[in-house]
Amino acid sequence: MKLYCFGESGNAYKCALALEMADLEWEPIHVDFFKGEARSPEYRAINEMGEVPVLIDGDTTLTQSGVILDYISSKTGKLGGRSAAERREVLRWLFWDNHKLSTQIGTTRFLMNFLAADKRPEGVIPFLQGRLKAAYTVLNDHLANRNWVAGEAVTIADLSCCGYLYYPEPYGFDRADWPNIDHWLDRIAALPGWKHPYDLMQRALPAATA
């Protein structure tokens, strides 16, 4: 399988991590995102949404991290729910993550780290951070009495929700403020196959610091 990706994309990381943890053979295809490659006509022919990641498996082309995660789980029988109710619970957190968590972190982290300071739109970062605080609260409360986001073992719901939370660039999230999230991230990182995003995928930008 091939995954169109770049290191800074948390949405691509979710899929790269699932491929590793499901023990599948895969190869990254680097997308030069910050030079606009994902918006080029050539890339739009692969994904009209102009986004990373894209997974190619033979004749099957898939986009949207939630769809790719569901495909990996269905294909391997790993990282999914064990009943219809558990699968719906997994899907619920995949949607919540897309709707409330990863989307907002992706934008906030982009504005704070990958855009020149003089191009940052006034007022947007604190607004998004306020919305994110509400999302961190929901996730931290949810993890108060449980080890995993859905069900009794790690699932693609965990891999989706953690997608942006291991990155080192600042975006207003300090693990120490959210102890249940902090411990859960440690649990995921202790699993066989776990790797840091920058060890799985080539960065599109050079690291700012050593």
Next chain:
Amino acid sequence: MKLYCFGESGNAYKCALALEMADLEWEPIHVDFFKGEARSPEYRAINEMGEVPVLIDGDTTLTQSGVILDYISSKTGKLGGRSAAERREVLRWLFWDNHKLSTQIGTTRFLMNFLAADKRPEGVIPFLQGRLKAAYTVLNDHLANRNWVAGEAVTIADLSCCGYLYYPEPYGFDRADWPNIDHWLDRIAALPGWKHPYDLMQRALPAATA
């Protein structure tokens, strides 16, 4: 079935519309959203995410519009894809809508219409409108040579993507600017069972104009 909802919620509308179009018996339970009911401890006991909609079907409680739409389609055999590939395509557009379209419209429309003018955060509305323009472009281009978002007939992917697009309150979207979206909205509105959001669910705020 019971749907926790209020008229202004496009996410609730998606589900109410699917219930109508799948010809199911359902009853709305009004949530007084703008008075904070969705964030109350009583409501959080129903949905820890503090969000509308919630669908109750006997012992089953479901949240996230994407999960509810998938449940309605699976239960009735209506409004879904006809093959595994079509179902993945439906899911892809559900995720895209949650990630790029409805989330951003919901926030923009809230800031422009349901929040006092002196509380609107500076700079946020034009920023979100810029991101939305990119999303409208993707959807409008996708609909250039097809009648429905996924497959050969209407599916829950259409009902998800249209969720906020029939509302009268201004948020920077003019149907005339997006002719393929405009015609597609007319096609959906011509289907049996279609109703306007304010004819399906009680508003939480009085209408600003007659």
